[in-house]
Amino acid sequence: MTIVLGIVVSWLWYRHWHDENVNSERREKALAQVFKQARATANDTARALDTSVATDADALIGVIWQHSKAPVITYDATRHEYTATATVAAQYNQETMLPGGGPVQVTRCFAFIYNHDPSQAWTARVSERTDVACRPSTQISTRVRLAQTRIASMNAEALTKEGINEALDPTGRRSFDVKNVVREGDTMTVSVLVSSSETAVDQCYHFTRPVPGDEGHGSATAVPASSC
Template sequence: MGPDRTGGAVVTGRANRLVTTGCLTALIALITILGVLVSWLWYRHWHDGKANTERRDRAFASIREQARAAADETARALGTSGATDTDALIGVIWRHTEAPVITYEASRREFTATAATSARYDHDVVVPGGGPVEVTRCFAVTYAHHPGRAWTSRVSERDDDVCRPGAEIGGLVRLAQTRISSMYAQDLTRAGVQKALNPTGRRSFEVKSVAREGDSTTVSVVVSSPGAAVDQCYRFTRPALDDDGQDSATAVPTSSCS
């Protein structure tokens, strides 16, 4: 008798069905797992997006609140300072706001300080790359004083482009402070300071005057943002007690350079 081919075919068929059933079961399980994963990723994306939006909105609200509080505090300081000179009043605004650009409109008797304020919030993402995110808002704060009235402040939110030149000027002022602080006392002349501030000929600084009075040297400089879109006069004061070039210079914006 020959081999029982019918029995072998039955066994083979059963084996094939088991393999097919096993593959189908594995495929269904894989599809189920992928479905759960996609649903989880979608939920995380939705949840994180919602949380990030709420945190960002709170950060913006905090920035606006800080700007209004700083404006009110500065207006009170102007009222109690007793100062009447334009540059002295600008100095009060500078000490409370550190705005890199402060202008004075004589016809309106208004000072305007332009500066950006920032805040951080935690940004969540599913994949690596999340963490603290900084958001910034640009403000122009106008301070006015009319006879018989208290100082008032008005906060206006502006486009980021309005504050960008001021931010550049702020960086240049810090650079000028460093260079003036490192100069030897005998080099603190108009030509000497001009050379120190513009070693490559780049005209971001224009030294207007250098004056030594007592134990300090005052340098008046026009600081310009790249492209000269905005400029601001600054008065740098360097103690002149020593000749080692290590005395720190201070800087404050002024209404004009002389």
């Protein structure tokens, strides 16, 4: 009995040691993937900015958003500099003897900084930030998806400034501030200032959806802008 118990204990110890080593190696690989992905995003975006014919801030923010999907993108006119704040994630499968293993997500917060001198090409820098720095952008991303869904589901006749404000912020928490609603033909563009709950971070978004006649529902797109 003592021998059997010793074998069991030895196996459990080995399995724990093995799993810890495997998980540590997989986590390091996932982290390396996160940093590789962040650098690739920065380089791809800089190349897209170089080839873009856009010159105004909103159009350039649109290019950055298209390649980075960063929820918060700010523009510093004095430096001709754009900063996109976003979380980059990768997954690995965790080994464990007990239930609860499986996919584990590794995340890091980054600021992607794009600078342009008219006489030179766009330059890109990647700066890792604390998780706290990405909390507002993560919250804004969640609220943008919520606003996108609600705007898409609204009847055409309700797509007024007051109607959209009521649909987005019925409790008056001031997470959304509808600034402008413009209809051109069968397309409606809604400018909304989306705010986070902490550190007073906000981002203007332009939501666009088709308006099929005078009634019916549509689908909505959302793109960040420099201002509302």
